[in-house]
Amino acid sequence: FEEADLEGKTSLYTMIDRDEDGNLIAIPYHEYFAEEVQKASDLMKEAAELAENEELKNYLNLRADALLTDDYYASDIAWMDMKTNQIDLIAGPIENYEDQLFAYKTAHEAYVLIKDMEWSERLSKYAELLPELQKGLPVADEYKAETPGTDSQLAAFDVVYYAGDCNAGSKTIAVNLPNDEKVQLEKGTRRSQLKNAMRAKFDKILVPIADLLIEESQRGYITFDAFFANTMFHEVAHGLGIKNTINDKGTVREALKEFSSALEEGKADVLGLYMITKLHEQGEVEGDLKEYYTTFMASIFRSVRFGASSAHGKANMIRFNFFQEMGAFSKNAETGLYSINFDKMNEAMNALSEKILMLQGDGDYEGVKALVDEKAMIGEELKMDLYKLSQAGIPVDIVFEQGVEVLGL
Ligand SMILES: [Zn+2]
Known part of the structure; x- marks a missing residue:
């Protein structure tokens, strides 16, 4: 692992696997778990529809998107800004x-x-x-x-x-x-x-x-x-x-x-x-x-x-x-x-x-x-x-x- 020249290998959100030729590859979670995160994301969008609190609604939407990109920054910020939910x-x-x-x-x-x-x-x-x-x-x-x-x-x-x-x-x-x-x-x-x-x-x-x-x-x-x-x-x-x-x-x-x-x-x-x-x-x-x-x-x-x-x-x-x-x-x-x-x-x-x-x-x-x-x-x-x-x-x-x-x- 230490020696592998592999982009994204230390990322919090990648799986390390081998491709068909046996080379190490780093696969982003949102690709590796595509089916699961899509399901979770859809449910969070549905929850956002139902949410009465605007801050919560906004956060749920951003978090649902983040699961599909593994970029959590915007939703983390929105979460920290939630005060009234x-x-x-x-x-x-x-x-x-x-x-x-x-x-x-x-x-x-x-x-x-x-x-x-x-x-x-x-x-x-x-x-x-x-x-x-x-x-x-x-x-x-x-x-x-x-x-x-x-x-x-x-x-x-x-x-x-x-x-x-x-x-x-x-x-x-x-x-x-x-x-x-x-x-x-x-x-x-x-x-x-x-x-x-x-x-x-x-x-x-x-x-x-x-x-x-x-x-x-x-x-x-x-x-x-x-x-x-x-x-x-x-x-x-x-x-x-x-x-x-x-x-x-x-x-x-x-x-x-x-x-x-x-x-x-x-x-x-x-x-x-x-x-x-x-x-x-x-x-x-x-x-x-x-x-x-x-x-x-x-x-x-x-x-x-x-x-x-x-x-x-x-x-x-x-x-x-x-x-x-x-x-x-x-x-x-x-x-x-x-x-x-x-x-x-x-x-x-x-x-x-x-x-x-x-x-x-x-x-x-x-x-x-x-x-x-x-x-x-x-x-x-x-x-x-x-x-x-x-x-x-x-x-x-x-x-x-x-x-x-x-x-x-
Ligand atoms: Zn402690």
Whole structure:
């Protein structure tokens, strides 16, 4: 692949195949999947006819055209400009997770979404607070000199339908799109929180985990609002911190190579909690801080189950071990139940934030490797706890029952 002299080979929207003579060729998706995309495009045009919202109508028409050319730019811009639509549709070849070779090739997917107007309004104000929060990060000044962008939109949705890539394997509960960097520079991104999918994971996975592993007196602190906030602020917290190393090693991503996403996910988790703590102090976030901390902790058990091959899984293993060593939680040897030590939590959160931000800013590949080698693992005791969860039949992820029949249409 690297040696092939082939136009369009690294494109997000081409299939690599061989022609009759055995030569490598790059075929655009809209030719390779001509029949499928024509059908999808026709349906989107039909939907555009029915759409009452002008912005949505315009977007559906542009997106329907884009599927037939694989030029998504105009429809991405139209999507970012949609503000008043209550129905939303994300569709096309979007994420590259399935391409395990070089992450070039995207896979088709679609989400049908209903916007939660009230929640979306509440969320939109948080992005504006990022620059202020950046200044307060628990790390030396040179690691927080960058100015975070405030151009991200935050919105909450209920999902009506998942199809294709997003319905294969683990189910997304938050999406940050579009991926096109040109659109991002012009319009920012929209971070969409998928509320009902989150609620399902909370009810079917997180609460049963807490019932088995968290001290009874603290289970009352496990709340959906806290789970929602932790997930949401994770997304926002990707915008905090540092993107470029401070010692000329280029971007953090380049310097940390294969460890970059695990560390970035770990950063977003812990800085998300940092944001909540700060905003709670300022009265911008409601509820008892104990709810956010306990729910955060219980959520680690949920996420380490994704395993070491997932960036999220690895990040959670590191955090579990780091927090345990700092005494942020402890396990009762007799009952086997965990309890959170709220007074140590803040300290552990700040220490881990500082460590990650410095590793990123220094582009310290060896340092991250050491952290991963030492802490991204599941100890004997945790292994037994996770075994307990699978014995109890608690699923690792949810599966959707969906479609027109389920909706009774
Ligand atoms: Zn993330």
